[in-house]
Amino acid sequence: MTKRVGIFVSGGGSNMRALVEDMTGAHPARAAVVVSNNADSGGIAWAQSQGIATEVIDHRPFGADRPAFEAAITAALAPYALDLICLAGFMRVLTEGFVAPWAGRMLNIHPSLLPKYKGLHTHARALEAGDKEHGCTVHLVTPALDDGPILGQARVPVLAGDTPDDLAARVLKQEHRLYPAVLRRFASGEASPLLL
Numbered sequence: 001m002t003k004r005v006g007i008f009v010s011g012g013g014s015n016m017r018a019l020v021e022d023m024t025g026a027h028p029a030r031a032a033v034v035v036s037n038n039a040d041s042g043g044i045a046w047a048q049s050q051g052i053a054t055e056v057i058d059h060r061p062f063g064a065d066r067p068a069f070e071a072a073i074t075a076a077l078a079p080y081a082l083d084l085i086c087l088a089g090f091m092r093v094l095t096e097g098f099v100a101p102w103a104g105r106m107l108n109i110h111p112s113l114l115p116k117y118k119g120l121h122t123h124a125r126a127l128e129a130g131d132k133e134h135g136c137t138v139h140l141v142t143p144a145l146d147d148g149p150i151l152g153q154a155r156v157p158v159l160a161g162d163t164p165d166d167l168a169a170r171v172l173k174q175e176h177r178l179y180p181a182v183l184r185r186f187a188s189g190e191a192s193p194l195l196l
């Protein structure tokens with residue numbers, strides 16, 4: 001049975017595009033819906049241009065009431081009968097209330113070699129630390145931020161004179177290779193870590 005995937009984006013959605021463009025032919029999964037908290041997200045516009053269903057749930061009217069925001073997401077997702085969720089540049093932290101029912105079925109991509117540099121500004125922090133290597137990680141989402149079991153990692157060199165933007169661009173290229181490869185494996189039941 002082909003797995004139905006919901007992909008969450010906040011911005012441009014380049015990782016979401018990489019996932020969607022890989023889910024063709026004999027791939028064990030298909031994108032059922034693209035979800036965003038940002039109506040102006042480039043990812044939503046692109047998904048609509050591809051004829052993929054989209055749902056926008058703006059977090060701002062909910063203020064600090066995350067459970068209410070998440071209940072609105074859950075209601076919007078109900079018609080799609082999803083098997084998996086992929087967070088792809090989704091910049092809202094989800095509470096345990098939303099994450100727990102999706103335990104083992106929600107993936108995220110993070111632009112660092114976890115467990116190093118959980119949270120934001122990962123490229124600048126790697127440079128500040130003088131790291132010689134950096135990269136990205138796909139992991140299962142748990143209530144603790146950027147902390148779940150690792151499903152895959154890709155490494156890049158840190159080069160002399162690199163700026164955070166240089167590093168971000170080099171890592172993003174690897175993200176677009178790693179996330180589709182991990183999702184393809186995971187959706188076919190293979191959860192052992194993939195190291196690129």
Ligand code: GRF
Pocket residue numbers: 009010011012013014015016088089090109110111172175
């Ligand atoms: C990526 O580096 C992703 O790892 C991070 O946000 C960045 C933008 O991703 N969470 P995208 O282009 O919106 O997929």
